[in-house]
Amino acid sequence: MASRAKSWVEYRTPNWVQWCPGCGNYGILTAIYKAFAELGLDPARTVLVSGIGCSSRTPYYVNVSGVHTIHGRPIPVATGIKLANPELTVVVTSGDGDLLGIGAGHFVAVGRRNIDITIIMHDNAVYGLTKGQAGPTLPAWIQTKALTAPNIQDAVNPLLLAIASGFTFIARGYAYHTDKLKELIKAAIKHPGTALVDVLQPCPTYNNIMTAKWYEERIYYLDEEEPDYDPYINKPEDFKEKMPAILAKAVEWGDRIPLGIIMIDKTKEPFQRRLEKLVPGYLDMPPAKRPIDVDGKPIIDLLATFKDRVIET
Amino acid sequence: MAVDISLIIGGPQGGGIESAGQVAVRALALKGYDVYGVREYHSNIIGAHSYFNLRARDKVSRSVKLPVDAVVALDAESILTHMDDVKEGGILVYDEAAKAVKIDRIAPMARPLKQRIKAKLESMGYEASAAGALSYLSEVKKVKLVGIQIKSIVKQVAEETRRPLVSVSRAANTIGVATAFALLGVEAEKVMKAIEMFFAGKRRVIEPNIVAVRHAYKLVEENYGLADPLPDGPFKGRTRIVGTGNDFVAMGKVAGGLTVQTYYPITPAADEALYMEGHRLAQLTKEAAERLGMAKAPVIVFQTEDEISAINMAIGAALAGARASTTTSGPGLSLMNEAISMAVMMEVPVVITVWQRAGPSTGMATRVGQQDLLHSIFSGHGDAPKIVLASGDHEEAFYDAIKTLNWAEEYQTPVIHLLDKTIASSIKTLDPFDVSNVRISRGRFLTTASNDYVRYKLSDDGISPRAPVGVAKQLNTSLEHLEDGVATEDPVVREQMIEKRMKKMEKVLKDLPMEDKAVLHGDPDAKITILSWGSTKGPILDAMEALEAKGIRVNFLQVRLLSPFPAREVADVLAGSEKIISIEANAMDQLASIVKMYTGLDVHHRIRKVNGRTIHEHEVYNAILKVLETGSPLEVMRDGV
Numbered sequence: 001m002a003s004r005a006k007s008w009v010e011y012r013t014p015n016w017v018q019w020c021p022g023c024g025n026y027g028i029l030t031a032i033y034k035a036f037a038e039l040g041l042d043p044a045r046t047v048l049v050s051g052i053g054c055s056s057r058t059p060y061y062v063n064v065s066g067v068h069t070i071h072g073r074p075i076p077v078a079t080g081i082k083l084a085n086p087e088l089t090v091v092v093t094s095g096d097g098d099l100l101g102i103g104a105g106h107f108v109a110v111g112r113r114n115i116d117i118t119i120i121m122h123d124n125a126v127y128g129l130t131k132g133q134a135g136p137t138l139p140a141w142i143q144t145k146a147l148t149a150p151n152i153q154d155a156v157n158p159l160l161l162a163i164a165s166g167f168t169f170i171a172r173g174y175a176y177h178t179d180k181l182k183e184l185i186k187a188a189i190k191h192p193g194t195a196l197v198d199v200l201q202p203c204p205t206y207n208n209i210m211t212a213k214w215y216e217e218r219i220y221y222l223d224e225e226e227p228d229y230d231p232y233i234n235k236p237e238d239f240k241e242k243m244p245a246i247l248a249k250a251v252e253w254g255d256r257i258p259l260g261i262i263m264i265d266k267t268k269e270p271f272q273r274r275l276e277k278l279v280p281g282y283l284d285m286p287p288a289k290r291p292i293d294v295d296g297k298p299i300i301d302l303l304a305t306f307k308d309r310v311i312e313t
Numbered sequence: 314m315a316v317d318i319s320l321i322i323g324g325p326q327g328g329g330i331e332s333a334g335q336v337a338v339r340a341l342a343l344k345g346y347d348v349y350g351v352r353e354y355h356s357n358i359i360g361a362h363s364y365f366n367l368r369a370r371d372k373v374s375r376s377v378k379l380p381v382d383a384v385v386a387l388d389a390e391s392i393l394t395h396m397d398d399v400k401e402g403g404i405l406v407y408d409e410a411a412k413a414v415k416i417d418r419i420a421p422m423a424r425p426l427k428q429r430i431k432a433k434l435e436s437m438g439y440e441a442s443a444a445g446a447l448s449y450l451s452e453v454k455k456v457k458l459v460g461i462q463i464k465s466i467v468k469q470v471a472e473e474t475r476r477p478l479v480s481v482s483r484a485a486n487t488i489g490v491a492t493a494f495a496l497l498g499v500e501a502e503k504v505m506k507a508i509e510m511f512f513a514g515k516r517r518v519i520e521p522n523i524v525a526v527r528h529a530y531k532l533v534e535e536n537y538g539l540a541d542p543l544p545d546g547p548f549k550g551r552t553r554i555v556g557t558g559n560d561f562v563a564m565g566k567v568a569g570g571l572t573v574q575t576y577y578p579i580t581p582a583a584d585e586a587l588y589m590e591g592h593r594l595a596q597l598t599k600e601a602a603e604r605l606g607m608a609k610a611p612v613i614v615f616q617t618e619d620e621i622s623a624i625n626m627a628i629g630a631a632l633a634g635a636r637a638s639t640t641t642s643g644p645g646l647s648l649m650n651e652a653i654s655m656a657v658m659m660e661v662p663v664v665i666t667v668w669q670r671a672g673p674s675t676g677m678a679t680r681v682g683q684q685d686l687l688h689s690i691f692s693g694h695g696d697a698p699k700i701v702l703a704s705g706d707h708e709e710a711f712y713d714a715i716k717t718l719n720w721a722e723e724y725q726t727p728v729i730h731l732l733d734k735t736i737a738s739s740i741k742t743l744d745p746f747d748v749s750n751v752r753i754s755r756g757r758f759l760t761t762a763s764n765d766y767v768r769y770k771l772s773d774d775g776i777s778p779r780a781p782v783g784v785a786k787q788l789n790t791s792l793e794h795l796e797d798g799v800a801t802e803d804p805v806v807r808e809q810m811i812e813k814r815m816k817k818m819e820k821v822l823k824d825l826p827m828e829d830k831a832v833l834h835g836d837p838d839a840k841i842t843i844l845s846w847g848s849t850k851g852p853i854l855d856a857m858e859a860l861e862a863k864g865i866r867v868n869f870l871q872v873r874l875l876s877p878f879p880a881r882e883v884a885d886v887l888a889g890s891e892k893i894i895s896i897e898a899n900a901m902d903q904l905a906s907i908v909k910m911y912t913g914l915d916v917h918h919r920i921r922k923v924n925g926r927t928i929h930e931h932e933v934y935n936a937i938l939k940v941l942e943t944g945s946p947l948e949v950m951r952d953g954v
Binding site: 059060063079288297304312 | 592621623629798
């Protein structure tokens with residue numbers, strides 16, 4: 001990760017941004033530009049991986065490498081990239097439907113690994129691109145305008161799921177507060193494990209209930225209003241002591257919705273280091289860089305490597 | 314006199330049958346024979362019946378047949394199950410304690426099998442029990458019955474080695490195998506050496522098993538007389554390798570420069586990944602180690618949360634520049650379909666190794682089927698052209714594993730390497746693989762790129778220079794796209810990109826040598842042609858020899874490249890044939906269907922096997938004879954239990 005700060009303008013692309021006017025994605029996009037600029041990320045060595053949905057168009061709009069995958073699968077693709085080349089900065093940007101609906105299994109699995117990728121979840125509680133069906137974070141009995149009946153499924157709590165899955169950095173931001181969000185994204189990228197930034201995002205076209213006004217009446221920042229809140233798990237004993245407060249913040253919803261860093265767990269080893277233990281030499285020669293031939297010839301000594309299958313008759 | 318020994322070792326799963334089979338294969342290999350052994354087993358950990366069918370010859374062994382020379386049956390279920398698998402005048406080694414067991418008391422045995430055996434024994438006036446089967450074998454089939462007191466021998470072994478009875482109880486299988494070998498003419502020392510080899514370093518296991526061998530040979534010597542030792546085979550004094558198809562594909566991938574393998578546990582694919590993971594620090598040749606300044610080549614094998622993740626993760630690794638593959642079976646391939654389509658669209662080099670098993674659905678997870686040919690070639694929605702290659706045997710499986718890795722990168726497209734359970738879990742001895750002529754080719758892979766790099770540059774042959782993520786800034790997308798990867802719905806570009814992806818398949822057909830497309834075995838002028846693919850190769854080649862001996866000349870077109878389909882080459886061969894007979898382990902005659910689709914040619918006779926068991930030499934021989942004699946349009950092979 002280069003440290004030279006750049007102008008955020010350098011991260012824009014000439015591609016037309018196709019979102020609806022007033023979409024929360026604009027705020028998230030701006031926060032991404034600014035976070036990347038302030039971190040001075042090298043465009044060739046930074047990868048944005050997205051799934052399918054409105055927000056998953058983000059890679060076309062950010063001047064870094066991009067992979068626009070299929071619905072629900074950005075996490076495994078991102079994991080593969082990071083696994084093969086741990087030197088890259090890998091950021092997933094996708095919606096709540098993609099990450100917690102069709103892709104929820106991968107969301108859980110990536111937490112178990114604590115691989116160093118950042119997941120920015122554009123959380124608007126609806127499937128925008130297919131015209132407003134209920135997303136997995138839409139609370140029950142809400143009927144947004146495209147629904148023909150109220151939503152009869154309960155919402156999943158992304159923060160609780162992330163905690164249960166083992167994410168080691170969990171934060172929540174708000175799409176229109178780009179400067180605050182930028183700081184959360186920066187912290188998430190700098191965190192050496194799996195990081196979630198759940199971004200509450202109004203969908204002015206389809207979510208006529210959880211509007212900007214709705215959110216802004218409820219959200220508050222932990223670092224401003226509850227400066228004593230301690231999200232850090234520094235040692236295993238902290239779990240017992242600090243989790244009740246952390247869980248209380250993770251479930252707080254309704255009249256008041258907390259934003260900011262919910263939890264940072266420093267007790268868990270990042271995936272790359274686990275892998276290095278299992279496969280010494282991995283970090284020196286990760287899969288993307290390890291020589292596989294000499295002048296087009298195989299380099300493996302088969303009889304020595306697979307001596308358990310050799311018989312001298 | 315040519316050596317051609319066949320042997321079935323049966324018993325309950327989890328009781329050491331697997332090890333006994335492995336030891337037997339090694340003992341026969343040490344005799345200098347070429348050995349092929351098929352494993353049949355239930356989807357079960359403990360208790361259900363499983364068996365090895367082994368064959369050793371002084372020439373290449375590549376199929377099994379029935380009936381066999383000897384059956385080792387250490388429980389009542391094995392005696393009853395295999396009573397018709399032992400040849401007239403053959404040998405049955407059994408446990409005396411099993412004798413009293415009535416068929417109705419055998420809980421794990423499948424009801425219809427019980428009914429069939431019961432009906433047969435009772436119709437001949439025998440009791441439906443192990444004892445009844447033994448009488449039938451002795452009186453009707455003149456089989457030499459060799460009853461051994463397993464319990465008392467195991468007890469003696471425990472006493473002699475001063476080990477608890479329970480820890481030496483698995484030596485029962487060794488006693489059975491050793492008894493059969495003593496009667497067949499395989500020396501005790503070969504069995505002992507095989508035990509030391511297979512259980513390498515595990516003193517606690519080796520010692521009681523060696524003592525067990527000694528007891529078995531003594532018992533045979535005292536009661537029956539040891540058979541004269543068979544002559545050593547032509548493979549004596551050589552370095553050989555012994556392994557399953559799973560093993561050899563893992564070896565091929567490692568030799569071929571694979572650096573990332575993902576998988577989700579599934580039969581019969583997981584063993585490939587596990588074997589590879591056990592060898593994740595591959596050793597370099599001396600020359601390569603010096604040139605590259607490294608001694609070990611790490612291979613990452615990673616178990617994912619599901620098959621969807623497995624393929625998507627392999628795709629991610631490939632995007633970053635790793636040689637990547639995943640391994641699965643039919644159900645996993647179903648889950649991978651969407652990502653295969655993405656890999657086509659994104660032009661990602663990824664190898665999907667598909668070990669077919671008996672479907673549909675979960676079907677019979679540990680049994681044989683060649684039912685995913687159509688599934689493989691048509692996998693992925695949209696026009697999703699890809700390469701599909703089917704290996705015919707263990708040796709092809711190794712070299713094809715390397716080829717498919719090359720093709721994935723050369724043509725920047727997913728490649729399905731199609732194999733099946735027969736190859737996956739059967740054991741084969743081979744000469745060591747020769748990689749001196751093997752090449753590793755990454756196609757138009759860039760290690761540096763300029764600032765104006767675009768991923769999907771249009772070109773005459775459809776292939777663009779490929780720089781990995783991390784080397785060049787780029788856009789990769791599952792959406793239709795411009796040359797620079799930006800999504801588009803422009804009708805003109807859409808057509809160009811469709812054409813780009815299709816052109817790569819034309820190039821595959823132009824580039825690949827005939828041997829990678831289809832191989833014509835036997836006399837090219839024969840007027841009868843067998844059309845088949847995959848693991849049927851061994852039994853077909855052996856059946857052809859037997860037919861030849863009867864004066865019947867047939868040739869065999871083994872289709873290897875299934876997508877893109879080598880229509881011209883296949884049509885050229887088939888056009889010269891008066892009778893085309895397809896042989897496949899599926900009910901839809903899947904190869905015959907695509908031959909019709911691509912060449913318009915009809916297969917005249919179809920031979921199928923769908924019972925989930927491996928295809929034997931004698932079945933192919935009999936079915937072809939029947940077809941030729943009766944002109945029957947359809948023959949179904951039904952052997953194996």
